[in-house]
Amino acid sequence: MTGPRRDTRGIVDPRALLSRVRFRRREPAAPLRPYLEHYWLIDWDLAEPYAAHVVPHPSVNLVFQRYGGRTEFGEVAGVGPQLSAHKLEGAGRVCGVQFRPGGFRPFAPSRPVSAWTGRNVAHTEVFPGTGDAPAAVLGPDDEDARVAALDAFLLAAGPRPDPQADLAMELVERLRTDRTVGRVAGFARDAGLSVRALQRLFAAYVGVGPKWVILRYRFHEALERAGSEREIDWAGLAAELGYSDQAHLVRDFTATIGVPPTACPR
Template identity: 30%
Template sequence: MQYPVPSDTNWSVLPAIGIVGMRNVRISADRHPCGSELADVIDRFWTVRWKVPPGEQGSAVFIGHPETNLVLGSGRVSAYGVQRKRLTVRFSGTGSAFGMAFRPGAALGLLGGTAVQYTDRSRPLAESWGTAEVRRFEEALRAATDTGSRIAVVERHVRARLRMSHGEERDQGLSRVEEIVDMMRDEQSITRVSEVCRHSHLSTRSLQRLFRHYLGISPKWLLRQYRLQTAAARLAAGLPQRWTEIAVDLGYFDESHFARDFTQIVGVTPSSYARNRVRASTAAATAERAA
């Protein structure tokens, strides 16, 4: 699936990779769900391609998902933990990056340690796997000529690391946190941590410990992130709703609290976001007719 955006788009949504805004850059993203027996470890593979006018600079604003990624960029593989704040990435020229997103919490089986060690930061994969093994991994990825070949390389190395770390045994705590994360994502009626505790039969402290170890974030942060991503999707879809209705649907006390959180995470107010989304849609339609 591709998500092309015209180069003159200021604010748009590429929800598959968490992009909520772009300036002076054309970006497309391909996603490939894991179709092997590793689907309980790997959520998806992705490729991002960008193009910036010669001699200029572009940027894109990302908001975080509760996942760790392995990213091949500039010939090196690094592990990127959950980014709790919006992240502005600068682009120039033409290029691409290939990566793999773990299922929530599943990265620890390959990286070791706890998820909080990766929160808001990236670390070279060699710190976890060792220099010699990562060098072979990177060489194989660079030699791969297409996405399918890269996916095969990643899956081969992930299988080997899983056999080395814990064989076929699956961490029961990981299974539990995956269930809770899926529930928080899919059940729009759950808007408070106390409700998560009630549905999962865990105390607040136990839930917080579970999230810190496997995800490196708090349950409260994740709930807010899912709510605001839902809000951004509604605004991007152009649904004729009042801000008050959206705020209430997502569990906010009032419209002002919703607007404050949205602005803090996305970087613009809901009203500005909606207006710019209309402009982006118009520009995209114009570009498609011109093509």
């Protein structure tokens, strides 16, 4: 890991969001880095409500939040299958942990990660006896102190060494970076696994299947390109991302976001 990534993949209209909130990514303590993508910190003070839309990564998130007049609370957000909307209003603060796909299970080994997919549950359901954690994480005004509180929480929770988690993280990273991977059967064969064994591994450690992960990473790139480039060769991009044709890319994009790629803000 070379530090938190700097892209805006997954955020619909990132310019609009980043003009309204203060958003940062921070690196966790060294023992946690193999399991975490990064910490993400958001603060805002808005005169008018704003709805942020995100196409989730194939990652579990641990999120501590304070906004909308609510007291501090924490939740574990499993992999989100669909576009999610987050209403921001007034003043608020969020301190989040994005686990690497496959990296959450070592902290919560009692259940497969698929048990959390599509669900948001109180953090105490996954990490019993940590009811005071939201106040400890969100309370400090000093950003470094918040990061230190996240480090302390996660180091106390684990992680527990798990070779299967290591394998899952390695395989998902290959799906993220290798655009030539198109078919699950070939990917499983290259990994020395049967398709069924690969699917079981992903259900237990990632929360979604390998085909879903392939499509989601393709979609994230298409979304980022749609929001940042003025002139896009959609047929060429579809071929580049492994779609069978432009129509499949446009259909996938429209079904996920609700508008065709040409309607995305730039």
